[in-house]
Amino acid sequence: MVTDQLDTIILVVMVFLLAGFIKGVIGFGLPTISVSLLTVVLGLEAAMVIMLLPSLLTNVWQGAIGGHLRYLARRLWPILIPGVIFTWITSTALTIGPLPIFVVLLGVAIFTYSGSSLVGLQVPNPGQRERWLSPLIGSVSGAIGGVTGIFVMPAVDYLRALGLSRDQLIQSMGIWFTVATLSLGSALGHHGLLTGSLGLISGVGIVPAFVGMMIGQRLRTRLSPEVFRVVLLSGLCVLGVYFVVTGLIA
Numbered sequence: 001m002v003t004d005q006l007d008t009i010i011l012v013v014m015v016f017l018l019a020g021f022i023k024g025v026i027g028f029g030l031p032t033i034s035v036s037l038l039t040v041v042l043g044l045e046a047a048m049v050i051m052l053l054p055s056l057l058t059n060v061w062q063g064a065i066g067g068h069l070r071y072l073a074r075r076l077w078p079i080l081i082p083g084v085i086f087t088w089i090t091s092t093a094l095t096i097g098p099l100p101i102f103v104v105l106l107g108v109a110i111f112t113y114s115g116s117s118l119v120g121l122q123v124p125n126p127g128q129r130e131r132w133l134s135p136l137i138g139s140v141s142g143a144i145g146g147v148t149g150i151f152v153m154p155a156v157d158y159l160r161a162l163g164l165s166r167d168q169l170i171q172s173m174g175i176w177f178t179v180a181t182l183s184l185g186s187a188l189g190h191h192g193l194l195t196g197s198l199g200l201i202s203g204v205g206i207v208p209a210f211v212g213m214m215i216g217q218r219l220r221t222r223l224s225p226e227v228f229r230v231v232l233l234s235g236l237c238v239l240g241v242y243f244v245v246t247g248l249i250a
Contacts, residue, residue, distance in 0.1 A: 009204055011041060016054050016205035017212040022056060024216020025228055027170045028156060030209060031055045031177065035149040036110060036239050044102050045094060048149035048184070049194055053202040054209035056181045061210075062174030072172050075162075079155065079176065083142035084183040090146030091187040100247040104149040107243025113153040114236035117229075123154070123161040130162070142180065146187065148158035151180040 019033035031051050038047035063069070094102070126133045141155035159172050188194050 008042070008201060011038070012050060012205045013208045014203055017208040020054070020058065020209035020212025020214075021216040022212075022232060023062075023209075024213040024218075025220050026232070027062070028173050028177070029232070030058055030213075031147060031181070032110065032113075032150055032152055032236070034205070035106070036236065036243075039103065039106065039243070040239075042150070045193060046198060046212075048094075049188060049198040050202045050205065051149055052185045052188075053199075054182060054205040056178065056185065057206055058209050058213055059174045059181060063171055063178045064174070066167050066171035066174075067133045068168045069175070070169050072168060072175055074084045076172060076175060078131070079138035079141075079158075081157070082135045082138035083145075083151075083176070083180055086139045086142035087146040087180060087183040088187045088190075091184065091191065092145045092195060093147055094188070095191045100147075100239065102147050102247075103243050104247035105144070106150065107151055107245075107247060109148050109150050109240075110145050110236050110243065111240025113150075113156075114240060116231040118233045118237065121153060121157075123157045125161050126158075127161055133158075142183070145180055145184060149184065151177060155180075158176040 015034050015037045016030075019030040021192065022033055023030040034051045034054065035044070035047045035217075038050055042050070049169060137154055137158045141151055144153060145151040155176055156173060159169060159176065162172075185194070
């Protein structure tokens with residue numbers, strides 16, 4: 001029993017060190033990487049809970065700094081509010097139990113996002129359509145995140161299409177992920193899916209996530225962002241296929 005707990009702690013430390021590093025280099029990816037890798041060993045529901053604290057705290061940091069908080073809050077609220085609502089709605093499905101279909105959905109979400117990014121698909125600037133498109137994007141992203149813990153699709157691509165500066169984009173992703181993670185955490189707690197043991201394990205991941213994030217930020221200028229992105233997305237594609245196949249087999 002003690003050995004199993006130690007193995008889990010070591011796994012969590014290594015996963016969040018890597019996920020934090022990736023977030024430090026490209027500005028996002030901690031929930032996606034951590035949920036994906038932890039699901040392989042611990043299952044989707046446990047991975048979603050363990051991801052909460054490291055993801056929340058690193059994204060609060062990313063969303064609070066940058067100097068554009070007031071402007072971005074005014075612009076992004078049509079995305080944030082529907083995202084919260086639909087995260088709560090779809091997360092109710094998790095109370096049924098660990099169904100293979102959720103793992104399949106996780107795989108589809110990861111593969112679709114990484115595959116579309118690899119081939120260079122881009123969301124066009126919404127222009128005047130932003131008023132009605134933002135709530136739709138928030139709703140879809142929240143609905144996917146509520147059962148997978150992954151909030152990148154289609155929100156991140158949409159944020160990129162808004163014509164924000166690089167600093168505004170990084171901060172806007174931090175704001176979106178902060179609100180989405182808070183919503184998921186409160187929903188899981190309301191549904192009785194948060195346990196004390198998983199909460200403690202989630203806390204273990206906080207320091208490695210910040211350490212990895214700071215290392216990634218320092219090495220960002222020394223690495224080739226494009227090469228790093230291609231390698232990361234290729235790996236996620238493979239992982240997405242793995243989840244789809246294992247979910248269907250189950």
